[in-house]
Amino acid sequence: MIEQILHSLSLFLPETTLTVFFCAAIIVGLVAGRTSRASLYVALIGIALATWFAIQQAGSSEGIFTGMVVVDPFATFFKLLIGMSAIVILLFSLYSAEVQSTAHRHIEYGSLLLAMTLGMFLMAGSTNLLMMVLAIELTSLSSYVLAGYTREATDSSEASLKYIIYGAVSTGLMLYGVSILFGLTGATDFYNINRALATGSVNATALLVATIMIVAGFGYKISAVPFHFWTPDVYEGAPVTITAFLSVASKAAGFALMMRFFKTCFIDANALGLPAGMWASLQGFEWNKLLAILSVLTMTLGNLVAVWQNNLKRLLAYSSIAHAGYMLMGVVVLSDKGLAAVLIYFIVYLFMNLGAFYVVMLVANKTGSEDIDTYKGLGYRSPLISVAMVVFFISLAGIPPTAGFIGKLFLFAALLDAKWIWLAVVGALNSVISLYYYVRVVRNMFLRDPERNAEPVVFSAPQVVIVLALLIPTILFGLFYSPIVELANASVVMFGMK
Amino acid sequence: MLEHYLPIFMMILGGVLFGIVMVKLNEWLGPRRPTEEKLTTYESGMEPVRTARERFSVKFYMVAVLFILFDIEVVFMYPWAVAFRELGIIGFVSMTVFILILLIGLFYVWRKGALEWD
Numbered sequence: 001m002i003e004q005i006l007h008s009l010s011l012f013l014p015e016t017t018l019t020v021f022f023c024a025a026i027i028v029g030l031v032a033g034r035t036s037r038a039s040l041y042v043a044l045i046g047i048a049l050a051t052w053f054a055i056q057q058a059g060s061s062e063g064i065f066t067g068m069v070v071v072d073p074f075a076t077f078f079k080l081l082i083g084m085s086a087i088v089i090l091l092f093s094l095y096s097a098e099v100q101s102t103a104h105r106h107i108e109y110g111s112l113l114l115a116m117t118l119g120m121f122l123m124a125g126s127t128n129l130l131m132m133v134l135a136i137e138l139t140s141l142s143s144y145v146l147a148g149y150t151r152e153a154t155d156s157s158e159a160s161l162k163y164i165i166y167g168a169v170s171t172g173l174m175l176y177g178v179s180i181l182f183g184l185t186g187a188t189d190f191y192n193i194n195r196a197l198a199t200g201s202v203n204a205t206a207l208l209v210a211t212i213m214i215v216a217g218f219g220y221k222i223s224a225v226p227f228h229f230w231t232p233d234v235y236e237g238a239p240v241t242i243t244a245f246l247s248v249a250s251k252a253a254g255f256a257l258m259m260r261f262f263k264t265c266f267i268d269a270n271a272l273g274l275p276a277g278m279w280a281s282l283q284g285f286e287w288n289k290l291l292a293i294l295s296v297l298t299m300t301l302g303n304l305v306a307v308w309q310n311n312l313k314r315l316l317a318y319s320s321i322a323h324a325g326y327m328l329m330g331v332v333v334l335s336d337k338g339l340a341a342v343l344i345y346f347i348v349y350l351f352m353n354l355g356a357f358y359v360v361m362l363v364a365n366k367t368g369s370e371d372i373d374t375y376k377g378l379g380y381r382s383p384l385i386s387v388a389m390v391v392f393f394i395s396l397a398g399i400p401p402t403a404g405f406i407g408k409l410f411l412f413a414a415l416l417d418a419k420w421i422w423l424a425v426v427g428a429l430n431s432v433i434s435l436y437y438y439v440r441v442v443r444n445m446f447l448r449d450p451e452r453n454a455e456p457v458v459f460s461a462p463q464v465v466i467v468l469a470l471l472i473p474t475i476l477f478g479l480f481y482s483p484i485v486e487l488a489n490a491s492v493v494m495f496g497m498k
Numbered sequence: 499m500l501e502h503y504l505p506i507f508m509m510i511l512g513g514v515l516f517g518i519v520m521v522k523l524n525e526w527l528g529p530r531r532p533t534e535e536k537l538t539t540y541e542s543g544m545e546p547v548r549t550a551r552e553r554f555s556v557k558f559y560m561v562a563v564l565f566i567l568f569d570i571e572v573v574f575m576y577p578w579a580v581a582f583r584e585l586g587i588i589g590f591v592s593m594t595v596f597i598l599i600l601l602i603g604l605f606y607v608w609r610k611g612a613l614e615w616d
Contacts, residue, residue: 002588023602030609107606 008064011057011071014050014079018118021046022111029107037094037103039110044090046114050121051083061495067189069125070495077491078124078256081346085249086117088354088470089241095463097365098150098239109149113245116142120253127264127495129178129188132257136174136217139253140167143246147238159237166220166230174217180210190264191496197282198268204285211287214261215294221254222324225297235317240364243313244357247320252346259331259339262287263494267334277336278418292332296426299325303433312360312370315437316353319396322434323349329427330411333418336492341414343488345407348477352395352404355470359389362467366457375441377450382457384464386445388471393438395474398431403477410485560612571600 009016021042029039054076061072090113093099099109119139126132144167148160182188184206185196196202219227235243263279266287271280281287302322309315327349330342360370362385367374379386395404408431415424459467477484539546578585578593607613 023599026602026606030606 005065011060011062011064012069014054014057014083015118015121017050017053018046018114018121021049022114022118025111025114026107029110035103035106037106039107040090040093043110043114044087047083047086047090047117050117051080051087054079054083054121061493063127063495067191068128068131069122070127071125072495073491073493074256074260074495075125077343077487078252079121081252081350082117082120082124082249085245085252085350085354086113088466089113089245089249091466092241092244092354092358092361095365095460095466096239096241096361099241102150102152105149108145112142112146116146116245117249120249123253124256126257127190127260129182129190129193132261133171133175133178133217136221136257137171139221139250140171143242143250146242147234147246149239149242153237155233155237156239157237159234162230163234166227170216170220170227173213177210177213177216180206181214184210190261193265194267194269194282197266197285198270200283202283204283207285211266212290215258215290218254218258218261219294222251222258222328223321224294224324224328225301225321228298228301228321231321232314232317235320236311236313240313240357240361243317244354244361247316247357248350248353251320251324252350255327255331255342255346259342260494262291262331263339264497267497269497279334279336281334288332288334291328292420292423295325295328295332296423297325298322298328299427299430303430303437306437307433309437310372312372312375312441315372315441316356316360319434319437320353322430323353323396325430326408326411326427329415329420329423332423333414333420335414335418336489337417338411338414339492340485340488341407341410343491344410344481344484347484347488348395348403348407348474351470351473351477352392352402355388355467355474356392356396358467358470359385359392362459362463363457366459372441372444375444376448377445377454378457379446381450381454382459385457385459385467388467389445390442391471391474393442395478397435397438399435401475401478403474403481406478406481406484557615564607564612567603568600571596 025039025042025046028042029036032038057071057076058073061070063070090110093109099106102109116139119135119137119142122131122135123139126135144160144164147163148157150156151160181193184202185193187193187196197207216227218224220230223231235247238246266281266285267279268282274280299322302318302320302325306315306318306322309318323345327342327345330338330345332338363374363378364370391402395402398404398408408427412424412427415421415427535541574596575593578589582589
């Protein structure tokens with residue numbers, strides 16, 4: 001037993017690192033004094049190290065701590081993704097006026113970002129219902145505080161409160177679903193649940209009710225309709241850095257956990273006569289139809305409401321809801337190809353969405369506003385940043401030659417492959433709607449004259465470097481996409497599933 | 499399947515009814531001879547100066563939360579202390595790590611000024 005735990009600890013190195021650095025961030029921050037940035041640097045080093053250790057685990061596939069958590073290529077992929085976005089967010093924070101104006105709370109900012117990253121690392125690897133709920137809670141509790149970080153701003157406190165209330169309700173629903181599922185199968189381990197369901201002695205109605213309730217918990221994390229109500233308010237009220245983090249990393253972790261839950265619990269591992277890479281669900285329980293409905297609702301509502309938004313943060317909030325809808329399409333198709341498409345989409349989404357939020361943050365730093373009117377004539381006041389914004393936006397809309405196109409291409413290819421034609425059509429129509437509101441911002445930047453006597457907006461060298469670091473992959477992966485496709489194809493492997 | 503839960507529902511119903519019936523019976527059967535002394539808040543204690551339903555300092559809240567936090571942590575230490583010899587070195591190391599994490603918390607609270615009243 002002891003040997004087993006010690007062996008598990010050696011594979012748990014990324015998470016242990018995050019825990020140690022969490023404590024270190026508090027101590028260093030307290031010793032260094034009230035206005036020191038030390039905690040942010042400690043958090044940066046800790047997350048970079050943890051991500052490095054996670055990369056070292058590439059290729060290993062093993063269940064640890066008696067099957068509570070697994071280390072497999074799928075988990076490692078998401079740890080890499082979450083770690084990278086956390087590093088980018090910390091770099092953003094060093095240049096964010098909102099975060100820097102509250103220097104006396106840097107300890108909380110750095111340590112809570114570490115705690116949130118730890119929660120998301122655990123979400124990527126959980127294979128037990130209890131671990132799943134714990135990991136979601138660790139992530140959520142840290143993000144509630146971070147959403148209300150600038151507590152002097154009323155809308156930030158409001159965002160935090162709304163986030164907690166919605167979070168509490170959906171976690172409650174999820175826990176109820178988990179308890180029903182446990183009652184039905186007598187197991188909390190995903191693999192044992194699969195075995196119990198495979199015997200076919202489980203009441204189908206009760207299973208459906210349990211699944212819908214558990215989906216409420218996932219839906220809240222990935223902001224899928226109808227669990228999305230918190231998203232616009234929280235995204236608008238929270239500091240931009242945290243908004244960007246929630247929209248990328250938190251969503252990625254939610255997707256990782258959801259895909260693992262559905263694949264390991266509800267897929268028939270012994271199904272015969274299927275083409276390679278396709279899955280069959282157990283005892284004809286068609287949970288993917290449920291997700292298809294959610295997907296259509298999510299992308300349609302996200303896109304239709306985004307059209308009316310004049311605040312860029314709200315616009316990006318609805319756009320991120322719509323993107324969750326697109327990515328759900330990849331889960332619906334029940335194939336390795338669909339799963340790989342979601343992973344590809346996430347790599348692409350990381351760069352383009354973080355980039356868009358970063359530009360919004362830079363402009364808000366200078367002008368103090370996120371309103372669409374502030375972007376009038378920005379193309380003439382700050383050409384480089386505006387061109388970058390255009391690239392991020394056309395990538396989000398999915399137009400070649402940007403990376404966003406590649407992400408959508410693989411999603412639609414997987415859909416057509418599995419004969420989900422009607423869903424692909426809905427997805428394509430939605431992309432057309434989304435083009436309108438993205439281009440609206442672009443039009444304001446380049447086709448509208450700036451206010452009279454508007455000064456050119458100048459950004460410092462490190463800020464421009466960060467923009468370029470996000471801009472170059474957005475274009476590069478649109479043209480040269482084989483590395484990310486290979487990475488995604490290698491990462492669809494989950495422990496214990498063929 | 500639902501009929502298996504019938505005994506539980508009856509138990510809940512019985513419990514609620516029993517509570518209500520007992521309170522009401524007491525009210526109905528018990529003798530009531532109120533005097534001025536009996537109706538005061540603390541019969542043999544201090545005279546209440548004014549109503550207790552007023553706003554009080556948020557500092558009390560901070561102290562209460564900290565008390566609960568560290569109090570619960572002591573609850574974990576009691577069983578450890580009782581089984582100290584049986585747990586051996588592993589128990590000792592685990593508890594040391596736990597107490598160190600507590601100390602970081604205490605250090606944080608201290609430096610943030612939550613222990614000072616003003």
